[in-house]
């Protein structure tokens with residue numbers, strides 16, 4: 001049934017008009033058909049949903065995350081504190097991913113995606129790793145995302161770090177998913193690679209050849225996150241990570257690169273000229289102390305925004321990212337516009353990779369919308385919406401995907417949120433014990 005949402009404050013960051021004080025949105029078959037200023041004349045077969053002055057934003061995108069780390073919050077720290085990037089990976093994340101089994105993976109996906117939905121994130125680019133349970137893991141992710149109404153990009157991080165057989169299993173899982181979901185509007189399969197420094201030249205060549213059968217499919221990879229990755233390419237005889245990936249034809253406009261902190265000016269040119277998609281993850285970078293992404297590079301390459309598994313909330317990532325950068329700047333220097341990464345670059349990247357427009361409030365776009373019962377202490381206007389986004393908004397009250405409410409008045413619809421969290425608490429205890437047993 002067609003619906004018209006009425007009495008809305010419509011906020012469309014970086015679009016024109018950016019703000020409509022009293023608006024309506026018409027939905028036909030799960031898509032936005034039109035929007036405008038009140039009043040609106042309803043067609044006979046249409047249902048009006050009065051949104052009582054709520055503020056509406058387009059559903060947000062997380063352009064790089066790891067749902068497999070959902071159950072990491074509060075887990076016991078490693079026995080010896082890691083002192084460099086590789087040790088952080090080895091003692092924390094590569095033990096966590098090896099300890100995952102089918103049950104803890106399912107619960108990680110459910111609890112992780114529920115947290116996304118609750119903060120208004122409706123499109124997620126995931127980078128998955130579970131070496132002990134690979135086959136079927138991406139299909140499981142696609143199934144859970146579909147149940148929750150979330151658009152998902154899948155990728156299994158292939159790597160040599162767990163041996164040749166494990167690399168082949170990861171590659172096969174990617175290829176199966178690429179085959180199965182290539183024409184699915186809500187699942188965008190990508191070929192995942194962990195990072196250049198855990199992949200041999202032979203493995204990169206294998207990936208390159210595998211992609212011959214899928215010319216439209218992109219890779220999703222960590223790029224020069226830490227200086228370690230850059231040094232590794234040097235030791236293998238390449239000038240940089242980007243130069244190494246170029247040798248294997250792995251720099252393309254449909255690829256997704258997370259971080260890109262330790263790249264050279266030549267690399268920035270290569271990435272710019274290839275129209276590659278990059279993702280900035282400021283809270284993760286701060287947490288891992290890998291350095292701060294150059295602000296000029298960030299703006300030049302039109303980076304998107306991700307959370308790298310640190311949190312679900314993208315508005316919080318934007319606010320914290322801006323503050324982390326500010327803390328490294330001198331007075332009078334202009335900061336990077338983090339809301340632009342979230343509300344302009346992310347929808348552009350998501351639309352390009354999924355192959356159709358999404359995460360905008362525009363006619364023809366899926367009705368993925370986030371509603372806030374927002375009572376501000378200062379007037380929200382055409383000029384000052386950015387401050388309200390960064391410092392005013394809390395959790396959304398309602399979240400809609402493809403025209404259906406998935407969260408209504410704070411509660412999930414058709415999803416048992418309490419059961420998911422109860423299962424997650426049980427599974428996390430088991431997971432942490434399994435980690436203890438791994439050396």
Ligand SMILES: [Zn+2]
Pocket residue numbers: 064065066127222258308
């Ligand atoms: Zn990552």
